Amino acid sequence: MKKTWKWPLITLLLLLSAALFMTIAIENIYSFRSFRVDIPTQEARILTGKLYIPEIDKSQYPAILISHGANNEYSAMEAYATKLAAAGYAVLLFNPYNHGQSDIAETPSMGTSDALEYLYSLSFVDKDRIGAIGHTMGGYYLSIAAEETGIPLKAVLNIDYVDISGSLERLREHVDNLGFILARFDEHQRKGSLEATRNLFSQLYGNGSEIQGKGILYENGDNEATLIVENINTSLLPAYGEAMDVAVSFFSRYLCGLPQSANGVNALFQLRSITVLILFALTAVLLCTAFYPNPEEIQEKGPRSFKRLFIPALSSIAVYAVLPPLYMIGKKLLMPNAIFPETDTNGLVIWAVFTGFILMAVSFLKRKASKAITSKEMKKDILKAFAIFGILYAAVLAIIWLTENNIFILFTSLSPFTTRKALAWLIYLPLFLAGFTGFSLFTSVHTERKLVDYLLFYITGPVVMIALFLLGFPIKGELMFYDHRFALIPIIYMLPFTPLFAFIDCCGQKRSGSIIFPAVLNTLLFSWFFAASNALYILL
Numbered sequence: 001m002k003k004t005w006k007w008p009l010i011t012l013l014l015l016l017s018a019a020l021f022m023t024i025a026i027e028n029i030y031s032f033r034s035f036r037v038d039i040p041t042q043e044a045r046i047l048t049g050k051l052y053i054p055e056i057d058k059s060q061y062p063a064i065l066i067s068h069g070a071n072n073e074y075s076a077m078e079a080y081a082t083k084l085a086a087a088g089y090a091v092l093l094f095n096p097y098n099h100g101q102s103d104i105a106e107t108p109s110m111g112t113s114d115a116l117e118y119l120y121s122l123s124f125v126d127k128d129r130i131g132a133i134g135h136t137m138g139g140y141y142l143s144i145a146a147e148e149t150g151i152p153l154k155a156v157l158n159i160d161y162v163d164i165s166g167s168l169e170r171l172r173e174h175v176d177n178l179g180f181i182l183a184r185f186d187e188h189q190r191k192g193s194l195e196a197t198r199n200l201f202s203q204l205y206g207n208g209s210e211i212q213g214k215g216i217l218y219e220n221g222d223n224e225a226t227l228i229v230e231n232i233n234t235s236l237l238p239a240y241g242e243a244m245d246v247a248v249s250f251f252s253r254y255l256c257g258l259p260q261s262a263n264g265v266n267a268l269f270q271l272r273s274i275t276v277l278i279l280f281a282l283t284a285v286l287l288c289t290a291f292y293p294n295p296e297e298i299q300e301k302g303p304r305s306f307k308r309l310f311i312p313a314l315s316s317i318a319v320y321a322v323l324p325p326l327y328m329i330g331k332k333l334l335m336p337n338a339i340f341p342e343t344d345t346n347g348l349v350i351w352a353v354f355t356g357f358i359l360m361a362v363s364f365l366k367r368k369a370s371k372a373i374t375s376k377e378m379k380k381d382i383l384k385a386f387a388i389f390g391i392l393y394a395a396v397l398a399i400i401w402l403t404e405n406n407i408f409i410l411f412t413s414l415s416p417f418t419t420r421k422a423l424a425w426l427i428y429l430p431l432f433l434a435g436f437t438g439f440s441l442f443t444s445v446h447t448e449r450k451l452v453d454y455l456l457f458y459i460t461g462p463v464v465m466i467a468l469f470l471l472g473f474p475i476k477g478e479l480m481f482y483d484h485r486f487a488l489i490p491i492i493y494m495l496p497f498t499p500l501f502a503f504i505d506c507c508g509q510k511r512s513g514s515i516i517f518p519a520v521l522n523t524l525l526f527s528w529f530f531a532a533s534n535a536l537y538i539l540l
Helices: 003-029 074-086 112-121 137-149 167-174 193-205 238-254 265-291 306-321 323-333 343-364 378-403 419-446 451-476 482-512 516-533
Strands: 032-040 046-054 061-067 090-094 125-135 153-159 175-183 208-211 215-219 225-232 407-409 412-414
Touching: 003 032, 003 265, 003 378, 032 074, 032 112, 046 074, 046 112, 061 074, 061 112, 061 137, 074 090, 074 125, 074 238, 074 265, 074 407, 090 112, 112 125, 112 137, 125 137, 125 238, 137 153, 137 167, 153 167, 153 238, 167 175, 175 238, 193 208, 193 215, 193 225, 225 238, 238 265, 265 378, 265 407, 265 482, 265 516, 306 323, 306 343, 306 419, 306 451, 323 343, 323 482, 343 419, 343 482, 343 516, 378 407, 378 516, 412 482, 412 516, 419 451, 419 482, 419 516, 451 482, 482 516
Parallel strands: 061 090, 061 125, 125 153, 153 175, 175 225
Antiparallel strands: 032 046, 046 090, 208 215, 215 225, 407 412
């Protein structure tokens, strides 16, 4: 084995081993078993799901269906499922139509009715103790499913609930006990909406009573209660453990599960995510060194100066400052269709193409900039980039096969391609390539080509923009740029991987001697990350 391939292979083995070991450890610590399932639907299609069964000696278990929000996958709610399985519930996660690896279809409940009927049909499920969790749009789909199926739901907990087309009234009519967790920083709630929500529930349920300083409990009769818990974090971040504790407490009250909480669930999930992210990134960089073992000599840009650090940092801020308006324009210009099938990605495409060409134009104003974009062996550079991407993608497929888990890293899902995702990926590749070619050319020409320059260029802009968005909460009670709030989503999705893009750009330029190799590899990876994370695809 050549020395250049020794460490990439070792990190690949560590990546697979760590993912498998930590998945087995989580199941053993919290005493449950889980496996992926295919759920047939009335439309003769398939929904992908994951079933959790507690290792408690019972013939029947109380059961909970979890319906996640739009633009996501069920892997985002795995920590909730683990916590509830540890408390003695059978739990079914699933991807609605057009999400994750589920088939494409358009129905009122997006397949939620079929998932509920599948859960109800299982022999080990107690038919009198079935509950559900709906996250954002998942709560709306649950209201449709409750009405369509007529299956008795003992309790439904809604997280960051959005009331659409009378869905609240449907839930009140078909569900015995309702729960609501309203987030501290919910993008759907403008300033003053909490007071309006309180007034609405007062009208529906009468006067409420404070509970532990976290919210208000509204009750109306023995079998109908609505719980509003306010001012806690429900996001898919390390801080959402409190929301999971509320979920366990809520269902123990109405479904008679175990009241105790499984401590450390969220910490273990985050540890697994961070471990996989670090090993994945390290493997990517070491593969670059293996394909280019002898870096070409690159002339340095002169003596180091603190002032030079401002160039990549300020450039990054300028690049990301134009993202919100361009992103929203792109969503409207490239409406979802067979050519541009995903709303959120469409906005990002406009931003990437525009900023990429601007950065290329600025770079060509400097002498000899054109040499940075050429390569004597351009075909080999592109083939090597595809080979590295193929190895990393195969590693993720192996992890999914070994662990029966889609990888969810902080904000980003690394799920495999489906036909629609592959189509979107291929369409968007040349467009995102314009953006990363501009990024790489700019850093090559206008910085000292030190690692710190690349890190500042790729990381500063996203961090500053997220901080500006969130600054609006203490100032006016909503996101700073509320009308452009959906532009925050792609920034958050790309944030965990910005250091990886910086390392690949720096390492790739130094070792290949051109920007073609790192620009192509970053384009392949970024397009995949974003296509996987934005699980909702609409083909008209």
